Amino acid sequence: MTGVGSQVLEVAFGLLFIYLLFSLVCSALQELVSTVLGGRAEQLGRGLRQLLHGEMPSGAPVIEELLAHPRMQELTTSSKARKTRPLPSYISARTFSLTLLDTIAPPGSGEPGQDLVGRARTEVAKLKDSQFKRKLAGIVDAAGDDVGKLRLEIEHWYDDAMNRVSGWYKRKSHVWLLVFGVLVAATWNVDTLQVVDKLWNDPAARAAVLSQADQAAQAPDTDDLEKLAGSYQDVKALELPVGWTGGGSDSPRAFPDSINLTKILGLLLTALAVSFGAPFWFDALSKLGRLRATGKPEGRNPGSANP
Secondary structure, three states: OOHHHHHHHHHHHHHHHHHHHHHHHHHHHHHHHHHHHOHHHHHHHHHHHHHOOOEOOOOOEHHHHHHOOHHHHOOOOOOOOOOOOOOOOOOOHHHHHHHHHHHHOOOOOOOOOOOHHHHHHHHHHHOOOOHHHHHHHHHHHHHOOOHHHHHHHHHHHHHHHHHHHHHHHHHHHHHHHHHHHHHHHHHHOOOHHHHHHHHHHOHHHHHHHHHHHHHHHOOOOHHHHHHHOOHHHHHHOOOOOOOOEOOOOOOOOEOOOOOOHHHHHHHHHHHHHHOOOHHHHHHHHHHHHHHHHHHOOOOOOOOOOOO
């Protein structure tokens, strides 16, 4: 690889590491907001309401009966401030299957001597007509007399619904990450254009960032990257153009006296980049790290006559 080509790759590698560091910050903020506002529980509740849109023979909504089950109560944290029943943030497919069958066809229901599948078939027929009833009746009929198959089919049905919920949550999370990306980029002056200029023209800064980036690329997963947060202080000590200072107007860290379109573009590029999330940049950093490793020239063979 030529010198210029190698330098381009190194700058890109260093820039990905900077994106990763600030993506971790934005991801942490997004998770904090989601926890405080109950974002995961809200999306799960939305999915359950669509999935269980039906009524019991008594007229009570199926979802309310299911959430009242002791197994579900163990997954929730009660709050006197809430007027509605609290929602868990996660329900496994097995827990959902067992609880739904206990709710629809509890022990002692149905006709004497019926097994679980028989009870389910009898009790589902008593439900008020709805898409939920028709779907569940089809699952029960398809199971025949196999209890294991019945539970497995309900789990598959639930997993398909939760895949949609995951899509909703990811789209909402991306919006929050973009918002936090703008705030972080503007607050900490993380200007992509200035960072690239510094990495390109300052070999010492580039070498230090690459050293930290190599460590990040070799981490097993993003959970281990939290311990690398302190490494940013080492990079910052080399005076990367990150953060605001007094300085003169020609300093990349000085607050502009007037509207600077180049500065705005650099900050927006950073905000857009970190909105992709830490897992995305960790994966990109790992792949580029492997590319750099394979692109390094091999050592000279001592036995070879050619230089």
